[in-house]
Amino acid sequence: MLKRYLPVLSWLPHYNRRLLGADVLAGVIVTAMVIPQSLAYALLAGLPAVVGLYASLLPAVLYALLGTSRTLAVGPVAIIALMTGAALSNVATPGSAAYLQAALVLSLLSGAMLVAMGLLRLGFFANFLSHPVIAGFLASSAVLIAISQAAHLAGISAGGYTALTLLTSLAEQLHRLHWPTLAIGLGTLLFLVASRRYGQPLLITLGLAAPTAGLVARSGPVLAVVATTLLSWQLGLEERGVAVVGAIPGGLPPLTLPELDLGLWRALLMPALLISVVGFVESISMAQMLAAKRRQRISPNQELVGLGGANLAAAVTGGMPVTGGLSRTVINDEAGARTPFAGLFAALGIGLVTLLFTPLLYHLPIATLAATITVAILTLVDIPLIRQTWRYSRSDFSAMAATILLTLTEGVEAGIISGVVLSIGLFLYRTSRPHSAVVGRIPGTEHFRSIQRHEVETLGHVAFLRIDESLYFANARYLEDTVMQIVARYPGLEHVVLICSAVNLIDASALESLEAINERLKEAGVTLHLAEVKGPVMDRLKRSDFLDDLTGRVFLSTFAAWQAFKPSTA
Amino acid sequence: MLKRYLPVLSWLPHYNRRLLGADVLAGVIVTAMVIPQSLAYALLAGLPAVVGLYASLLPAVLYALLGTSRTLAVGPVAIIALMTGAALSNVATPGSAAYLQAALVLSLLSGAMLVAMGLLRLGFFANFLSHPVIAGFLASSAVLIAISQAAHLAGISAGGYTALTLLTSLAEQLHRLHWPTLAIGLGTLLFLVASRRYGQPLLITLGLAAPTAGLVARSGPVLAVVATTLLSWQLGLEERGVAVVGAIPGGLPPLTLPELDLGLWRALLMPALLISVVGFVESISMAQMLAAKRRQRISPNQELVGLGGANLAAAVTGGMPVTGGLSRTVINDEAGARTPFAGLFAALGIGLVTLLFTPLLYHLPIATLAATITVAILTLVDIPLIRQTWRYSRSDFSAMAATILLTLTEGVEAGIISGVVLSIGLFLYRTSRPHSAVVGRIPGTEHFRSIQRHEVETLGHVAFLRIDESLYFANARYLEDTVMQIVARYPGLEHVVLICSAVNLIDASALESLEAINERLKEAGVTLHLAEVKGPVMDRLKRSDFLDDLTGRVFLSTFAAWQAFKPSTA
Incomplete structure (x- = not known):
């Protein structure tokens, strides 16, 4: 019981020195890699850079204790930072104290929702985001982020959270373009793209083992950060107008208490829900992929609790909404992490930097961070997947297209909500007009197939109708129409057999329709029968009066009905 | 083509004197019966009584030309009047000119939406209202209406559109209770209940034919109106404080043009949508019931156009939102109407009354109208249906209960929206955790059944898994879990056969999951096969790369797979 809610107890007793060694090494590597990321994502959300560091400390510790994934790394991530920025800019001015406060409230609400969803076992909620909607959302968010970062690359700053506002503010400020900044930004960008594409093969030809080469190639951002920071310091770039990270307050994160402002809470409720669900989907996808690779198991509901705990921790330590991140998890995994202790060590490392070494980050150019984000984020645009969808x-594609279009033009919230509504609506529409087929017997067998697709035997006075869908409110009326049309088409009809092999559910609306069909067929002198009703469906029908009112019988198989109605061959 | 959009053309050429006679008679009867109703529903919506008459004129004519039902009677109805009142009271003060204006805008929006939905063939939209949600909505609306009418019965007036506001305003004004009004109200109420329950049998024993007796018994409201109006006039009840209908402006309806006030339009958009959908559902249910009785056909999309036309007509002639009404249609049908001309004649009759005889209605007590509404409306509370659900x-019942509760406490809009959201959510939840069964062969046959429910043969190295649900985004992840659990449970497994006989759809999300399952099974050294894939599903799979990547085969039947894997008996 305790193990279920504190997964740490299930692996801690087996911890040993070998695991410790691996985890410490991974922790050190992750520390170096995620510091620039964390700063960049805080800036992306319109928050001071240090907030990104704070959000990488206690939240990571909480997840290590509560989460079920062994190597998931929790902290600020790009998409959530974008959504955070979009939500906060609706309720406060970036840079103001109210904006910081709102970030805490957003973390708190999101954390509380995640924990509640976990305890109520509502993990299935995330399933309402279909894969095409997620893919569309990630792709268009990536484009939005790339546009906003393009401004930083050029030394200007574009405001807004839709493609239109971003592009217009970019265009308006284009005359302020700052050439030295652009040089650093583009240089870093090219270096990162090159190291990502050619780094590993190059290092292997230079004699490194493949895994080590991969890890070194991935440290491109760290190299870029170190190199451009040194350059910026040596050349005094700040005085020449290049934007740098600047002074970051040292010391441990402050203890913070989100304000109890009901109006603010209400305004952030919907954004917090969307951030929770999107964050959960990103995180659980990563966690399940890793667990499958290592044959471990993930508990989705406990994951909700773990991520919720992390966000609550962010709310009380001056942070921002967090989740299990794609890139930081890959780094952690490839650095050889074996248990959540790796996350603890990384948190320790980042904590040390926050406490003592923030002055080292002073001269780091913002353009370097922008280049880092841009390269990381554009991998989320998965063109082949879009083409395959x-x-x-076409129906899945239209949900995806709507998500992309509305995310770009109306912003992240409108995009994801319309994607969800549209995919649910399209699913209901598809099931509201179920495929059905009048079937006949394949001669000499007990099998029945559509009379339109196959050469089959039929009986003139019996219609065998197979319904290929669960019967529920959205198609109840359609079922009535279908049956009555068949009766109108075959004048000599005496029996209708509904074959229910693909009917997994009959809800109360469909039950009423069946009663209506039975009644209307009775008036027309036609008997209604059922065949191949599944166990659970039959159990439920027995709780109603329908089987008593049914004019005909319930056959175990279509063949049994066939034998009952076929003219005696004697 | 023209016939499709002007259904009147399909029956007009066959019109004859016999039909004319029946229609004229029905028109006269309906005129007498629906005038009190129309006045009462206008008052229910907080509008002047005469608006109910206006809304029974041109709208009925438009429906007669455009609708596909032969005997549906269109005009103001109770539920729509309640929804209209609730919507209008949010944007204007009852009794003000702005309130009247808003009623026109609401009719216009609702009419435009209905026409648009009809032309776009969106009639299926109405299917999203499940029967339990509709039943719950009707029952709780009826209770709300009954409470508001109870006030009129007692000579006081209760304001508001939720149970709480109605009851508190009723309680606050209880000291103003007016005994003469209560006497008339209760007297009428008892008379109507008695005539409804005992009228027809009594008249039959008195020697009338059953249909005539039924019609006469139904004319109870007309008798009550005539009797109490005469009483009120003779005794001068108005001077004694009994509320009466009072002066109704005579003459034809005014030509009106709804105001172009974008703020108002936006505020009424959602109410108009709900009124359209609820009105359409009430109307189409009646129309289909009648059509089935007479073996005629209804076109749902053309019905939308017909009702939309009626509402547009209401908007330009000083009316209010209308739809095909339950009670007025039953009266029309039982009075012997044969074609939409009956509706025209009734409109003519009501027009005549509006033009010349409104002074006759001056002394009609409001309490009489309240009693009429109360008796009519309480038939909508269908307790047996609630119990049966x-x-x-339980899942359908919970959607119904939420609808009832929220309609009573939060009002009609909150009630119906939460009902729809909940029934869709519950359906998705049910399908998100599909029933599945590991099956084995019934010895000596080609049939396969669950190994938990039946005595069946199995093969140690092959798992036959039947999935009883379409595969789509909401259950994609669940499918992965189910398959991997089975693999974990049977250590010697070499093959997994997914039996897809109940899979009617595989969407893009589920396709990705199948690809992931195939990949993960491959890593575990297990081959994945499919069996009994339906034609349309297979056609779609062929458009993806999945069948190329599939490690195993696609079998036509489960038995074919069984034969391929069973140890050779030789």
Whole structure:
């Protein structure tokens, strides 16, 4: 019981020196890698850079204790930072104290929702985000982020959270373009793209083992940060107008208490829900992929609790909404992390830097961070997947397209909400007009197939109708129409057999429709039968009066019905 | 083509004197019966009584030309009047000119939406209202209406559109209770209940034919109106403080043009949508019931156009939102109407009254109208249906209960929206955790059944898994879990066969999950096969790369897979 709610207890007793060694090494590597990321994502959300560091400390510790994934790394991530910025800019001015306060409230609400969803076992909620909607949302968010970072690369700053506002503010300020900044930004960008694409093969030809080469190639951002910081310091770039990170307050994160302002809470409720769900989806996808690779198990509901705990921790230590991040988790995993202790060590490392070494980050150019984000984020635009969705299903594609379009034009919230509504609506629409087929017997067998697709035997006075869908409110009326049309089409009809092999559910609306069909067929002198009703469906029908009112019988199989109605061959 | 959009053309050429006679008679009867109703529903919506008459004129004519039902009678109805009142009181003060204006805008928006939904063939939209939600909504609306009418019965007036506001305003004004009014109200109420329950049997024993007796018994409200109006006039009840209808402006309805006030339009958009959908559901249910009885056909999309036309007509002739009414249609049908001309004649009759005889209605007590509404409306509370839903399905019942509760406490809009959201959510939840069964072969047959429910043969190295649900985004993740759990449970497993006989759809999310399952099974050394994939599903799979990547085969039947894997008996 205790183990279920504190997963740390299930692996801690087996901890040993070998695991410790691996975890400490991973912790050191992750520390170096995620500091620039964390600063960058805080800036992306419109918050001071140090907030990104704070959000990488206690939240990571909480997840290490409560989460079920062994190597998931929790902290600020790009998409959540974008959503945070969009939500906060609706309720406060970036840079103001109210904006910082709102970030805490958003973390608190999001954390509380995640914990509540976990305790209420509502992890299935995340399933309402279909894969095409997620893919569309990630791709268009990445484009939004890339546009906002393009401004930083050029030494100007574009405001807003839709493509239109970003592009217009970019265009308006284009005359302020700052050439030295652009040089650093573009230089870093090219270096990062090159090291990502050619780094590993190059290092392997230079004699490094493949895994080590991969890790070194991934440290490109760290190299870029160190190099451009040194350059900026040596050349005094700040005086020449290049934006740098500047003074970061040293010391441990402050203890903070989110304000109890009901109006603010209400305004942030919906954004917090969306951030929770999107963050959970990103995190659980990563965690499940890693667990499958290592044959471990993830508990989705406990993951909700773990991520919720992390966000609550962010709320009380001056942080921002966090989740299990794609890139930081990959780094952690490839650095050889074996248990959540790796996360603890990384938190320790980042804590040490926050406490003592923030002055080292003073000269780090913002353009370097922008280049880092841009390269990381554009991997989220998965063109082949978009193309494949188009080919496979126009309906899924339309939900994806709507998500992309509305995220770009109206912002992240409108995009994801319309994607969800549209995919649910399209699913209901598809099931509201179920495929059905009048079937006949394949001669000499007990099998029945559509009379339109196959050469089959039929009986003139019996219609065998197979319904290929669960019967529920959205298609109840359609079922009535379908049956009555068949009766109108075959004048000599005496029996209708509904084959229910694909009917997994009959809800109360469909039950009423079945009663209506039974009644209307009775008036027309036609008997209604059922066949192949599944166990659970039958159990439920027995709780109603329908089986008593049914004019015909319930056959175990279509073949049994066939034998009952076929003219005696004697 | 023209016939499709002007259904009147399909029956007009066959019109004859016999039909004319029946229609004229029905028109006269309906005129007498629906005038009190129309006045009462206008008052219910907080509008002047005459608006109810206006809304029974041109709208009925438009529906007669555009609608596909032969005997549906269109005009103001109780539920729509309640919803209209609730919507209007949010944007204007009852009794003000702005309130009247808003009623026109609401009719216009509702009419435009209905026409648009009809032309876009969106009639299926109404299917999203499940029967339990509709039943719950009707029952709780009826209770709200009954409470508001109870006030009129007692000679006081209760304001508000939720149970709480109605009851508190009723309690606050209870000291103003007016005994003469209460006497008339209760007297009428008892007379109506008695004539409804005992009228027809009594008249039959008195020697009338059953149909005539039914019609006469239904004319109870007309008798009550005539009797109490005469009483009120003779005794001068108005001077004694009994509220009466009073002066109704005579003459034809004014030509009105709804105001172009964008703020108002936006505020009324959601109410108009709900009124359209609820009105359409009430109307189409009546129309389909009648059509089935007479073996005629209804076109749902053309019905939308017909009702939309009626509401647009209401908007330009000083009316209020209308739809096909339950009670007025039953009266029309039982009075012997044969074609939409009956509706035209009734409109003519009501027009005549509006033009010349409104002074006759001056002394009609409001309490009489309240009693009429109360008796009519309480038939909408269908307790047996509520009980049956509880027995049949807790999930459907919970949607119904939420609708009832929220309609009573938060009002009609909150009630119906939460009902729809909840029934869709519950359906998705049910399908998100699909029933599945590991099956084995019934010895000696080609049939396969659950190994938990039946005595069946199994093969140690092959798992046959039947999935009883379409595979889509809401259950994609669950499918992965189910398959991997089975693999973990049977250590010697070499093959997994997914039996897809109940899978009617595989969307893009589920396709990705299948690809992931295939990949993960491959890593575990297990081959994945499919069996009994339906034609349309297979066609779609062929458009993806999945079948190329699939480690195993696609079998036509489960038995074919069984034969391929069973140890050779030789």
